Amino acid sequence: MTRRSAGRTPYRVLELPRGTVTFLFTDVEASTELLRQLREEYGRALGVHRSLVRTAVQRHHGMEVDTQGDAFFFAFQRASDGVRAAIDAQRALSEQEWPRGATVRVRMGLHTGEALLEDGRYHGLSVHRAARISGVAHGGQVLLSESTRSLLGDEEELREVGFRDLGQLALKDFERPIRVYRLTAPGLAEVGTRPHSRVRHRRRVVVAAAVLAAAIAAAVVATFASPFGGGRSAVRVPGDSVGVVDPLSGHARAAVAVGQGAVWAAVANGRLARIDPATNAVSSTKIASMLNGVAVDDAAVWAVSGPIRFL
Numbered sequence: 001m002t003r004r005s006a007g008r009t010p011y012r013v014l015e016l017p018r019g020t021v022t023f024l025f026t027d028v029e030a031s032t033e034l035l036r037q038l039r040e041e042y043g044r045a046l047g048v049h050r051s052l053v054r055t056a057v058q059r060h061h062g063m064e065v066d067t068q069g070d071a072f073f074f075a076f077q078r079a080s081d082g083v084r085a086a087i088d089a090q091r092a093l094s095e096q097e098w099p100r101g102a103t104v105r106v107r108m109g110l111h112t113g114e115a116l117l118e119d120g121r122y123h124g125l126s127v128h129r130a131a132r133i134s135g136v137a138h139g140g141q142v143l144l145s146e147s148t149r150s151l152l153g154d155e156e157e158l159r160e161v162g163f164r165d166l167g168q169l170a171l172k173d174f175e176r177p178i179r180v181y182r183l184t185a186p187g188l189a190e191v192g193t194r195p196h197s198r199v200r201h202r203r204r205v206v207v208a209a210a211v212l213a214a215a216i217a218a219a220v221v222a223t224f225a226s227p228f229g230g231g232r233s234a235v236r237v238p239g240d241s242v243g244v245v246d247p248l249s250g251h252a253r254a255a256v257a258v259g260q261g262a263v264w265a266a267v268a269n270g271r272l273a274r275i276d277p278a279t280n281a282v283s284s285t286k287i288a289s290m291l292n293g294v295a296v297d298d299a300a301v302w303a304v305s306g307p308i309r310f311l
Contacts, residue, residue, distance in 0.1 A: 016063050016120065017077035022112040022148055023122070023130035024062065024082050026053060026089070027071035029105045029139030041099040046070055049104055052096060056089035065122065073131075075122065079112050079151040080158060083183065086110060086142040087161070091187045094140070105139025112148040132171035133180060142183035149181050161185045167261015170277060177277060255304075259296025266291035272303050 028034065028049065035042045050072075054064065057074050060081040066073040076082040086108045098104055111133055113126025129145065137143045149163055162184035168177035184190075256265045263275040270291050273284040293304035 016065065016117060016122075017075050018117055020112060020114055021122070021126070022076040022079040022082040022110060022151075023115075023127055024057070024074040024076065024086060024108060024110050025072070025131045025134035026074075026086075026106050026108045027069075027134065029107050031070050034102060034104065037102050038098075038100055045098055045102065045104060048096060048098075049093065049106070052092040053089045053106070056092060057085045059088065060085040065120075079110070079148045080155045082110050082112075082148070083142075083144070083152060083158065083161065087183065087185050087188060090140060090142060090189070094187075094189050107134055107137035107139050108142045109134025109137055110142065110144040110148045112145065112151060128173065129171065129178070132174065136169060136171065136180070140189045142188070144181050144183060146179040146181070165261075168277065169261060255293040255295075257294050257296045257301075260301060264294045264296055264301055266294045266303060270305070272301070 028046075034045070038045055049070070050067070053072055057064065057072075060076070061078070062074045062076045062081060062085050064072065065075050074082070074085070076085070090106070090108065093104055093106055096104070109130055109132070111126060111130035113124070113129065115122040115124030115126045117123075133143050133145055143166070144163075152158055152161070152163075163181040164184055166180045166182055169180045170177045256263060258264070261276075263277055265273045265275065267273045267284065270286060270288040271284045272287045272291060272294060273282055275282050287303045288305040291303050291305055295302040295304070
């Protein structure tokens with residue numbers, strides 16, 4: 001609760017940074033599953049999480065703007081302080097021993113921009129971008145925008161920090177994709193692709209993938225009508241991908257996946273196509289005599305030349 005005194009601005013508003021500000025959003029991944037696992041110990045674990053994150057932020061001159069449930073919103077005057085705070089917080093969380101052998105994974109997102117500060121609250125698209133960047137992260141990751149990355153080049157104390165370019169990512173409620181980086185640093189866990197953490201945040205790009213797949217083959221379907229009678233047959237397609245199914249045989253004819261900042265498609269004659277969602281530019285390369293599938297994670301693009309069966 002903000003303290004007020006007659007005729008004075010709340011002390012908290014005076015301390016919050018103004019002008020160009022780096023915003024950090026954090027939240028616990030799969031908190032409902034964590035609650036089921038920890039049960040009565042969940043509240044204590046959540047309290048430890050809050051303490052570790054707040055300590056890291058305070059150490060690097062960050063200000064807490066808001067907190068709701070297992071989520072935080074912080075502001076920093078300097079981008080480098082925000083990066084250091086995020087790294088320290090992730091290290092502390094990974095080193096903590098949690099009850100019942102649980103793992104508390106927190107996703108974090110950083111973005112730097114201008115926002116209007118009124119009555120202790122920030123307003124502006126920069127705030128929403130920071131929140132969306134946090135939303136597309138996996139638990140244990142720190143993602144940051146190009147605007148934040150550009151301010152860190154001359155920081156001597158950040159020489160051991162790396163930035164993995166994830167390309168242009170589409171963010172919910174924003175028409176233009178923005179370039180996003182994943183932070184790497186000693187002691188920061190390498191977190192691989194986890195389908196449950198990103199599928200919901202790529203809907204716009206997946207729609208583009210679906211349109212492309214419709215042009216590649218006869219139909220892009222979740223169910224298909226059998227020409228031999230018996231109604232419609234269900235086909236389960238893995239998360240973050242679109243299966244192209246031959247309606248006559250039920251066999252996969254091609255596949256589309258999203259990742260590495262692009263849409264990837266296994267197309268005719270064993271070629272793998274890459275589509276840039278920002279420019280719609282298409283490039284392709286010959287992989288095998290025939291491709292039946294493609295999958296993408298943070299490290300590689302995987303092409304499948306053998307038969308695929310949808311279960």
